[in-house]
Amino acid sequence: MEDAHGTCTLHPSPSDLVLNQFDVDMECCNSIRFLAVDAINKAKSGHPGAPLGQAPMGHILFSEVMNYNPQNPFWVNRDRFVLSSGHGCMLQYALMHLAGFPSVTMDDIRQFRQLNSRTPGHPENFETAGIDVTTGPLGMGIANAVGLAAAERHLASTYNTNHVELISHYTYCICGDGCMQEGLSHEACALAGHLQLGKLILFYDDNNITIEGSTELSFTEDVTARFNAYNWHVQTVADGNTDLDAIRSAIQCAKEEQARPSLIRVKTTIGFGAPTKAGSASIHGAAVGAEEARAMREHLKWEHGEFEVPDMVYDIYATHAQQGTEQEQRWWSLWANYQKHEPELANQFKRAVLDRELPEKWEESLPQVSATDKALASRQHSQACLNAISDVLPELMGGSADLGPSNLTVLKKEKDFSHQTFEGRNMRFGVREFGMAAICNAMSLHGTGLMPYCATFTVFTDYMRGAIRVAALSKAGSIFITTHDSVALGEDGPTHQPTETIPSLRMIPNLVVLRPADGNETSGSYKVAIERSKKLEGPTLLCLSRQTLAKNDKTCIHKTSLGAYVVGESSDPALILVATGSEVSLAMAAKAAMDVEIRVVSMPSCELFRQQPRSYKDSILPRHIPKMSIEMSTTFAWMEFVDACIGINRFGVSAPGPVCEKHLGFTVDNVQLCARRLLQGERGCLSDGSA
Amino acid sequence: MEDAHGTCTLHPSPSDLVLNQFDVDMECCNSIRFLAVDAINKAKSGHPGAPLGQAPMGHILFSEVMNYNPQNPFWVNRDRFVLSSGHGCMLQYALMHLAGFPSVTMDDIRQFRQLNSRTPGHPENFETAGIDVTTGPLGMGIANAVGLAAAERHLASTYNTNHVELISHYTYCICGDGCMQEGLSHEACALAGHLQLGKLILFYDDNNITIEGSTELSFTEDVTARFNAYNWHVQTVADGNTDLDAIRSAIQCAKEEQARPSLIRVKTTIGFGAPTKAGSASIHGAAVGAEEARAMREHLKWEHGEFEVPDMVYDIYATHAQQGTEQEQRWWSLWANYQKHEPELANQFKRAVLDRELPEKWEESLPQVSATDKALASRQHSQACLNAISDVLPELMGGSADLGPSNLTVLKKEKDFSHQTFEGRNMRFGVREFGMAAICNAMSLHGTGLMPYCATFTVFTDYMRGAIRVAALSKAGSIFITTHDSVALGEDGPTHQPTETIPSLRMIPNLVVLRPADGNETSGSYKVAIERSKKLEGPTLLCLSRQTLAKNDKTCIHKTSLGAYVVGESSDPALILVATGSEVSLAMAAKAAMDVEIRVVSMPSCELFRQQPRSYKDSILPRHIPKMSIEMSTTFAWMEFVDACIGINRFGVSAPGPVCEKHLGFTVDNVQLCARRLLQGERGCLSDGSA
DSSP, X not given: OEETTSOOOOOOOOHHHHHHHHHHHHHHHHHHHHHHHHHHHHHTOSOOHHHHHHHHHHHHIIIIIOOOOTTOTTOTTSOEEEESSGGGHHHHHHHHHHHTOTTSOHHHHHTTTXXXXXXXXXXXXXXXXXXXXXXXXXXXXXXXXXXXXXXHHHHHHHHOOSSOOSOOOOEEEEEOHHHHHSHHHHHHHHHHXXXXXXXXXXXXXXXXXXXXXXXXXTOOXXXXXXXXXXXXXXXXXXXXXXXXXXXXXHHHHHHHOOSSOEEEEEEOOTTTTOTTTTTSGGGTSSOXXXXXXXXXXXXTTOOOOTTOOOHHHHHHHHHHHHHHHHHHHHHHXXXXXXXXXOHXXXXXXXXXXXXXXXXXXXXXXXXXXXXXSOOXXXXXXXXXXXXXXXXXXXXXXXXXXXXXXXXXXXXXXXXXXXXXXXXOOEEEOOSOHHHHHHHHHHHHHTSSOOEEEEEEEGGGGGGGHHHHHHHHHHTOOOEEEEEOOSGGGOTTOTTTOOSSHHHHHTTSTTOEEEOOSSHHHHHHHHHHHHHHHHXXXXXXXXXXXSSBOOOOTTOOTTGGGGSOEEEEOOSSOSEEEEEOTTHHHHHHHHHHHOSSOEEEEEOSOHHHHHTSOHHHHHHHSOTTSOEEEEOSSOOTTXXXXXXXXXXXXXXXXXXXXXXXXXXXXXXXXHHHHHHHHHHTTOOEEEEOSOO | OEETTSOOOOOOOOHHHHHHHHHHHHHHHHHHHHHHHHHHXXXXXXXXXXXXXXXXXXXXXXXXXXXXXXXXXXXXXXXXXXXXXXXXXXXXXXXXXXXXXXXXXXXXXXXXXXXXXXXXXXXXXXXXXXXXXXXXXXXXHHHHHHHHHHHHHHXXXXXXXXXXXXXXXXXXEEEOXXXXXXXXXXXXXXXXXXXXXXXXXXXXXXXXXXXXXXXXXXXXXXXXXXXXXXXXXXXXXXXXXXXXXXXXXXXXXHHHOOSSOEEEEEEOOTTTTOTTTTTSGGGTSSOOOHHHHHHHHHHTTOOOOTTOOOHHHHHHHHHHHHHXXXXXXXXXXXXXXXXXXXXXXXXXXXXXXXXXXXXTTGGGGSOOOOTTSOOOBHHHHHHXXXXXXXXXXTTEEEEESSOHHHHTOOOTTSOBOSSSOTTOOXXXXXXXXXXXXXXXXXXXXXXXXXXXXXXXXGGGGGGGHHHHHHHHHHTOOOEEEEEOOSGGGOTTOTTTOXXXXXXXXXXXXXXXXXXXXXXXXXXXXXXXXXXXXHTTOOOEEEEEOSSBOOOOTTOOTTGGGGSOEEEEOOSSOSEEEEEOTTHXXXXXXXHHHOSSOEEEEEXXXXXXXXXXXXXXXXXXXXXXXXXXXXXXXXXXXXGGTOSEEEOOOSOOOSSOHHHHHHHTTOSHHHHHXXXXXXXXXXXXXEEOSOO
8 A cells, every 4th residue: 555645654563463464355355256246147137346356355345345324325424425437236235235235135146137136237326225326427426526525515514513423434436447537527537636525536447448448448547646636645455455444444535635635546457356357348338157166166276056145244344333323323422412502403304314304484584576577597596596585495506607797597595615615605616517417416316305406508518418317316405506598698609509409408308497487487386496406306306597597477487387377368268388497478469469369378398298197288278279389498298288389409609699599590570470370270389590 | 918928029010000900800800700691591590609609710721821722622732620519510611602603603502401412411521622621529520630741741741851841731720619528539639649640730629618618617627737738739719709819829829839739729609690699509500690690790880781791801811812823833843853863762652642542463562371370369460451551551540549569550560650660660559449430531531632630449449439320421441450350359358349330330331340351351451442532432440350360262362342152152152151250161061061051141241231232232141042141240130131130139248258259159050950940940049148
């Protein structure tokens, strides 16, 4: 074990212990290794390379280091663990099984990668209790670990007193070469170093092999120097296959380092122990087969059968798990004491963190817009919402990828979340969209009631789409605030103007996209977002205007959650115009200008409308009345709801916002023209933004 | 100027020259600065901060360093320039104007950010001749610069002889703090250092300010150490506002360094010269206004009016541009000589690079599948296509984000593109999807006929979506090869299974998405992709199966380009099933199983079908016959073409591929059931994958 900084004191175990310990360690590591090999062989599918190499670090974490209680995987002050190299999930399942998590029995391990099993092909928090975050897409787990560590620091700073450390845990993460190559690792780790998240400990499984072969092919950077540049504490373990004491010492050292996150480079052999395949790319992602498994048993002198674990190994893990159980018990005593001495904070902690409930009538704090209020952009309404609800929701925190002054997401009364003030609720993510989103996902999945939001321009959700998707899959309550939601943003031009962005986001399962038409619908959107966030139902994404929006006296906070409702009625409509966001006022203007009976429907959320009962949907959009959508986006998905569309099936243009709108067909005249064509029987896309 | 490595010799100008030179330099820099200020003030929109700070580096590049001929901005051996901080585009427009590019007259500058101007809000290669790549989305330009530098090395290695250097140019790039924070900069720069792209010179405008304020808020990494870790040569210019000789020396030094790319950190003041706003975030993204412009004129002793440039400044640029013109003339002599001595290579260079044409009958090399051939996965057909056409298309090169063995994208006869063998055509991108895509875009926009392809799993297009979008916008001929295109990939589960991915990619304007049903359609897809790539019409994205696909004797290479055509006919169809990719065979099986007259339409590309004449579309999908789509994707956009859908409006599951398909409703039985419901009058999504 070498310390890149030479500042750390080592604490080797006494040598008599080391001798015995080695055999015990190997027995444990090999239990993990063969569980992985056997399960992957049985499934004829999976990734044995990583678990075989990572078994020692995993073993030490789960049998000695980490605080957890397998009987209550949701204990708020447990240490968190992220397997960023999620393809190696048999490592995590084997460790959880040995540790006694009821979610991973031996039967579960035998069902590896089968339908409805609790041991799917990558770790999934929503399938397996005890898995903190869903991983697999590379780099994401590292960013998640940063988010978990940030959540810990924030809660510690918010709730701990001089006498009681209510929240104080470590976050451990294992990643491989792939994660290190991903840009996401740069964003998250640079920010973690900046924030001085000293309780984050990242193991880098440094095995010199990626899928295509040696890392010499594409990956020759000096990772140690790079992480030093990020203000991390870096150590190297020269033999991560068998030198478990070096791993132990490195962890101890990393814990002693308080000011910087720690990277432990662990040199391992991919597929360690497999006689013909170890050290090669061939063992990364395919079952080794029966013959190699047999030879491996011989090679490692492993005399146990398939899916067999020596009792001694179970005993070692049981002893450690018992300590975790006791630690949780002590925590509850601490909590009882805290409630006596800090009744006010304790009440907040109980509601926000333990019970994960919203305060009663919290929604009354949402701004309601009245006829006399000034017309504003929806990003301004959003700013008002955030600042209003943040008073009653101390668990709401977040920020922007360096667009705070444009996204209007700064909480005016709150401090910055920084290493001096971790209790601050304004996060300064820097220009790191993907990292930001993945960090927010993990802050939500920290499971302590935090409601993280993050912001960028609508079009730059493309940069963080991978994290939005995993938020939706893993039911993270992230709130994605996007502004500058159409070509009406103007001069910045097509690189900044979303046209396909919003419809493409609506494709993501379990993501609710909301595009409010004005202040009331913005408040209504926050109502949806906050409730989804707190209940860990999944993420919500808001699309907000840069430009000022006209007001509509029929918009409604509560109806927003229906997804669509009537904002411009007529006694016997011949035509229905369906619009979203800024286009609702255009639809209203067209209604006013035409001598046809027109209903205008505001549809802030297609997803929420889709969830309504058929009767409601038919009442809003009756089948027999011709319907036309108006939205400054691609039209392809609108035919689910309407018969004809006005949209933009092209990229935008650089010009002042109103000029863009006119140039692309968003005028009362063009809406009238298209409405007449619809009434005459035309169907489909009637205006697509082509000149 | 300080050299981080101490290995570089400085060449200061004689002091008598320095004295005069300073005033001249300032006159030039201030010309640029005031063009920026005036244009942005006139537009009342734009980003003055960056051009004011970057004027000195831009000035030296365009007036002394770079080889270019403004009269022929497409000269193949010109130096390339990328403004990665694209919001500061008035810098680039001012420089191009001074240099005499016909595309940027003073009238164009006065039209900054107006409709149909050649000076849009961010640099756009498709609007302004002389702009190499479209920038604005941060980090993208750096990755583009890496791609341009890679293209140069490849062409140099392929075509240069001991006697003639046909291709030998530098790539210059200017970026800011935002670009440095983006993960994309990590991916691209780590790869550039690995590849030893010594002719890449990156200026980092190190001004300590981002939109939210000081970089102290979020960005405190040691950039120099980070780039040293990437194997870059790093220098720092301490005063980039006025010490132009230091910039000159640094460039010279960077050119002398051949083995490593160069980073030049230039310490500047954002908004330099603006008396009240310089050095603050307020000048980043808003016009300074008339008063500040007046005060700035006073402060910088600038006695010229708005949009006025001293003749001396024009003269300096004209002299340098004249040298560029002469350089191009010398290049054409070189080329004439080359044609004599290397007739074979010259022929190839003329066709592939200068004329950018495909060889006659190249498409005959595309594999045609016959009845006796073995059934394969479409990724295997793709492998056959790539290896077949690469023989006749030496300009085809590319690789995967470390998934070569899964994507099957390795050219078997070709070497790796590495610093020892830049002529190699197999690129090893590492696990860097976003960087990979942005690099490919730039290799195409290098304008020398290269046809770059890059590959990953379909679902991980989410990681590179920002670059796919800009490819489509900027008409880059990138070929995006994606495999594992549905839940049928099986055990890897929902993190790896695209369900919304393909429909969401179809939303991107000017991207052609193809999902071939078998070998012939895979060949047909490559025909489309190659033609689009060579003509710089825009990118093409292929969605290929992991699993083996049944063959269909009616599929056709040439009909693929129609987007949709009949592959299973019936004399008088009562029902049309529209399917893509792997689902075509399911549709055929359902047709065979049902006692109803059914037409089966294969629709490899919605975009290509949309482009066909109405008569063709009506002949394939007649309005009066009920139609149902079958695709293992979200259904929301299918209602444009059909009356009912079978799809997956949820995330996938981890299980063997055939189990996944069955679980999610992709069985002959379920298709029959849904078909009957459709015939009975039901409409909409009839099967969405819910259990």
